[in-house]
Amino acid sequence: MQISSPAFKTNARGALADPHLQEALGHVRSGFIDKRQKAVDALPEFDALRESARAIKDHTLAHLDLYLEAYEEKVKASGGHVHWAETAADARSVILDICRAVGARTVTKGKSMITEEIGLNEFFEKEGIRPVETDLGEYIIQLRGEHPSHIIAPAVHLTRDQVEADFRRAHNHLPPTRDLTEPASLLSEAREVLRAQYFAADVGITGANFLVAETGSSIIVTNEGNGDLTQILPRVHIVVASIEKIVPTLADASQILRVLARSATGQEMSVYTTVSTGPRRPEDPDGPDEYHVVLLDNGRSSMLGTEFQDMLRCIRCGACMNHCPIYHAVGGHAYGWVYPGPMGAVLTPSLIGVDKAGHLPNASTFCGRCEAVCPMHIPLPKMMRHWREREFARGLNPATQRYGLKAWAFFARRPRLYRLAASFAIPALSAFGGARRRFRYLPFAGGWTRHRDLPAPESRTFLQQWRDRETRKQEART
Amino acid sequence: MSAREAILNKVRSSLGTAPSDAARAETVAKRLADAPAGVIPARGQLADKERVALFCEMAEKVSATIDRVKKPADVPKAVSTYLRARNLPASVRMGADERLRAMPWSGVKSLEVKSGRADPEDEVGVSHALAGVAESGTIALHSGTDNPTTVNFLPEHHIVVVDAKDIAGDLETVLSGLRQRFGKGKMPRTLNLITGPSRSADIQQTLLLGAHGPRALHLIVINGG
Amino acid sequence: MRQETLKRPRVGLFVTCLVDLFRPTVGFASVKLLEEAGCEVEVPMAQTCCGQPAYNSGDREDTIAIATNTIKTFEEYDYIVAPSGSCAGMLRKHYPALFKDHAWEARAAAFSAKVHELMSFLVDVMGVDAVSAAREGNVTYHDSCSGLRELGIREQPRRLLGSVLGLKLKELKDSDVCCGFGGTFCVKYPDISNKIVEEKAANIQASGADTLLAGDLGCLMNMAGKLQRQGADIEVRHVAEVLAGMDDGPAIGGGER
Numbered sequence A: 001m002q003i004s005s006p007a008f009k010t011n012a013r014g015a016l017a018d019p020h021l022q023e024a025l026g027h028v029r030s031g032f033i034d035k036r037q038k039a040v041d042a043l044p045e046f047d048a049l050r051e052s053a054r055a056i057k058d059h060t061l062a063h064l065d066l067y068l069e070a071y072e073e074k075v076k077a078s079g080g081h082v083h084w085a086e087t088a089a090d091a092r093s094v095i096l097d098i099c100r101a102v103g104a105r106t107v108t109k110g111k112s113m114i115t116e117e118i119g120l121n122e123f124f125e126k127e128g129i130r131p132v133e134t135d136l137g138e139y140i141i142q143l144r145g146e147h148p149s150h151i152i153a154p155a156v157h158l159t160r161d162q163v164e165a166d167f168r169r170a171h172n173h174l175p176p177t178r179d180l181t182e183p184a185s186l187l188s189e190a191r192e193v194l195r196a197q198y199f200a201a202d203v204g205i206t207g208a209n210f211l212v213a214e215t216g217s218s219i220i221v222t223n224e225g226n227g228d229l230t231q232i233l234p235r236v237h238i239v240v241a242s243i244e245k246i247v248p249t250l251a252d253a254s255q256i257l258r259v260l261a262r263s264a265t266g267q268e269m270s271v272y273t274t275v276s277t278g279p280r281r282p283e284d285p286d287g288p289d290e291y292h293v294v295l296l297d298n299g300r301s302s303m304l305g306t307e308f309q310d311m312l313r314c315i316r317c318g319a320c321m322n323h324c325p326i327y328h329a330v331g332g333h334a335y336g337w338v339y340p341g342p343m344g345a346v347l348t349p350s351l352i353g354v355d356k357a358g359h360l361p362n363a364s365t366f367c368g369r370c371e372a373v374c375p376m377h378i379p380l381p382k383m384m385r386h387w388r389e390r391e392f393a394r395g396l397n398p399a400t401q402r403y404g405l406k407a408w409a410f411f412a413r414r415p416r417l418y419r420l421a422a423s424f425a426i427p428a429l430s431a432f433g434g435a436r437r438r439f440r441y442l443p444f445a446g447g448w449t450r451h452r453d454l455p456a457p458e459s460r461t462f463l464q465q466w467r468d469r470e471t472r473k474q475e476a477r478t
Numbered sequence B: 001m002s003a004r005e006a007i008l009n010k011v012r013s014s015l016g017t018a019p020s021d022a023a024r025a026e027t028v029a030k031r032l033a034d035a036p037a038g039v040i041p042a043r044g045q046l047a048d049k050e051r052v053a054l055f056c057e058m059a060e061k062v063s064a065t066i067d068r069v070k071k072p073a074d075v076p077k078a079v080s081t082y083l084r085a086r087n088l089p090a091s092v093r094m095g096a097d098e099r100l101r102a103m104p105w106s107g108v109k110s111l112e113v114k115s116g117r118a119d120p121e122d123e124v125g126v127s128h129a130l131a132g133v134a135e136s137g138t139i140a141l142h143s144g145t146d147n148p149t150t151v152n153f154l155p156e157h158h159i160v161v162v163d164a165k166d167i168a169g170d171l172e173t174v175l176s177g178l179r180q181r182f183g184k185g186k187m188p189r190t191l192n193l194i195t196g197p198s199r200s201a202d203i204q205q206t207l208l209l210g211a212h213g214p215r216a217l218h219l220i221v222i223n224g225g
Numbered sequence C: 001m002r003q004e005t006l007k008r009p010r011v012g013l014f015v016t017c018l019v020d021l022f023r024p025t026v027g028f029a030s031v032k033l034l035e036e037a038g039c040e041v042e043v044p045m046a047q048t049c050c051g052q053p054a055y056n057s058g059d060r061e062d063t064i065a066i067a068t069n070t071i072k073t074f075e076e077y078d079y080i081v082a083p084s085g086s087c088a089g090m091l092r093k094h095y096p097a098l099f100k101d102h103a104w105e106a107r108a109a110a111f112s113a114k115v116h117e118l119m120s121f122l123v124d125v126m127g128v129d130a131v132s133a134a135r136e137g138n139v140t141y142h143d144s145c146s147g148l149r150e151l152g153i154r155e156q157p158r159r160l161l162g163s164v165l166g167l168k169l170k171e172l173k174d175s176d177v178c179c180g181f182g183g184t185f186c187v188k189y190p191d192i193s194n195k196i197v198e199e200k201a202a203n204i205q206a207s208g209a210d211t212l213l214a215g216d217l218g219c220l221m222n223m224a225g226k227l228q229r230q231g232a233d234i235e236v237r238h239v240a241e242v243l244a245g246m247d248d249g250p251a252i253g254g255g256e257r
């Protein structure tokens, strides 16, 4: 997918001016937050489970090589195949080979961010294979030629009206007079249209929420059931997953499952948690004949052992973006690549480079709400700051910012000069504020005064006044 | 160097470890062998009657419907009552599960029972759950001739028979039951943990039932009492 | 009598650069509240800023230089108190991280352990549960992010406001959501910041309060600036001004229309 992260500011301005998007984002603000809180409040062990989940992932990451080997062995023992891919391109070509080997023309897909990361749909189309997204949200955005704007609610940026218009355009075999006013009728129509696709597909591709080393299983978590139809109806099931999805055991997966759904959608448990192990057994009446797992690195291994390792605990629940004021303001597309919101602001620079994604970790007020809700206790603001440090060290941030900062730091490092400069500048600025005591415009403060007034300083600085007061006290005493 | 070696080497060098580190290998082997349980919510740790009641309550909260019968022989009638109440055709799809097959289906007049995997025309599927999970109102089903996985997803209505004695307090108990049945580290092709009927909130955050899987999940709990 | 004076804790007031430059009243209000709580307050002249702008811009070198000066200036006191959750959070939570594996690691940790935000210091450390101020009217309160999430400040200011004669607290919808200030964020991404503060301003107006209070001057200036640009008739003040009864002068940015 095209990277537009460098144009974050322009993207954001466009997003702020888009009334449909702003209406849709209103639903994000009201939808997720209360539901999550309720689910969390209903489970007294929630915080203990968060700690447990964090410890499981930390342990796994510290032994990742060994768990990957153990996992591979189990997949093979159950009759499946494991393919290792260092880069996105490697993963694409492995997947293509599997599809070609069975002469696949149509491929159904369960919702998967990792196949977005490797740009699989565009690649398939170029290679003459038809990818069909089956998650309702993914299906809608595929019709529009867009990408997900949220990691668990891909079409959250759209309103009902927009979806109706897309269905009328795309499903032109259906009578134009049909009534689609209710969201339920839109859902039924998608269900009908997609049913046929599941049966037509030769290969079904899903992601994985977990890969279990103990059993060689992959686990997906969905609400619609599309991920299941995608993997049990075609002849071949391909799982695409990045290496940090490993957990040691099913018991470990259970721990994390308890925080996943609650954090994501405020459900106690998602509707379908599906544990898949190998291909169908000889006696099974259904299920795929072949089971392949593509294990993708794509930059993860080099995050290990760095200040960004904690990011590999992420379980893609979306809570951080659901609670992010920046995400609420501009939506997911403004971030310009696959992963939006706070988790994207940390992960994206690792995957596409901080030179391209530099805005993302900067566009944060560090309000800390993401870290407060992250079920895996990922210190997102701290890691955004680490990116800023790397940018600063490489001189990547704009010159005006650097000089402004340096000038300010010059005084902040020198208390005497600071007091001297302030004692001249502040009373002047205060007087300049006049009777209104604020500025509607001030040179060098355009970023501030474009949208709001700037309160003028009250009077002389506090330190000046305090010193005078102390001197007077001293004099009175002597 | 294969991609496999390249990735494993990179992981090792980032972590600063050598493949020969025996202590690490032992830690991992032990963890996989022991599969320690973590935090188990107190919520489901109840006496039999209360546990079944919690299971039903949690399942209803996620829009499953519940019917409780006394004994397995009551199930066919309960199924037929369900079909009639919803104006559904008198036909169900069912696998080879012995517990289901032992029930008196012929006692219900004109009810067609189709065997084998589901096909797209089926409107109602009947399965027997491996287990239930009280803490979340979840049912567990696994693939095989007894209860084909397609029956869980293709029909619009999924009726699942759960024996009260198979309802556990927590998910971990169900998973260790599975381990006993299939052997440590072995799994059926598919294990489905199902919590309510299929749903989607992808259109403007409006929650709708029946996205791709069943629109309705009906649980018949045999309580034996 | 003499005995008692000796036992009074010595508090170094870290006034914060914004209060120093823009709103000295908050400094004097803090001194008054601390003295009333039984502290001996000093204001060392060598203080400047906590270093957050540099820290959050990724400039570690300048941050460390500024932090070193702050620690040197304040480490002799029993407590260091700041009328800002953001600056207190920087001194208390981020200095230790900043000096990790640095020669000053232990010194920074000892300093940080003594730092408190004003409201939590009064309530949690000094055990204050009432003030002697009075103010007629409806106020609403915004929970600034760092204070709330880094330092757990929520109940303390509400408890003290509850003791102000005649004052009614109208809770603000989404009071725990960021106001969009974010230090340099608001000038680096002014359009996004504006969108966030617009939401905040709408909630403030809907609260039905005539006064907005908070514990951080940066947030207050941001919200005041927005409300005034919109022509709203709402006074904006630091919570310490009201608690100290020093709320009769002009409000923040409040002058003639």
Ligand code: SF4
Pocket (backbone or CB within 6 Å): A263, A313, A314, A315, A316, A317, A318, A319, A320, A321, A342, A343, A370, A373, A374, A375, A376, A377, A378
């Ligand atoms: S960073 Fe945390 S909150 Fe965000 S998606 Fe990942 S796990 Fe969820």
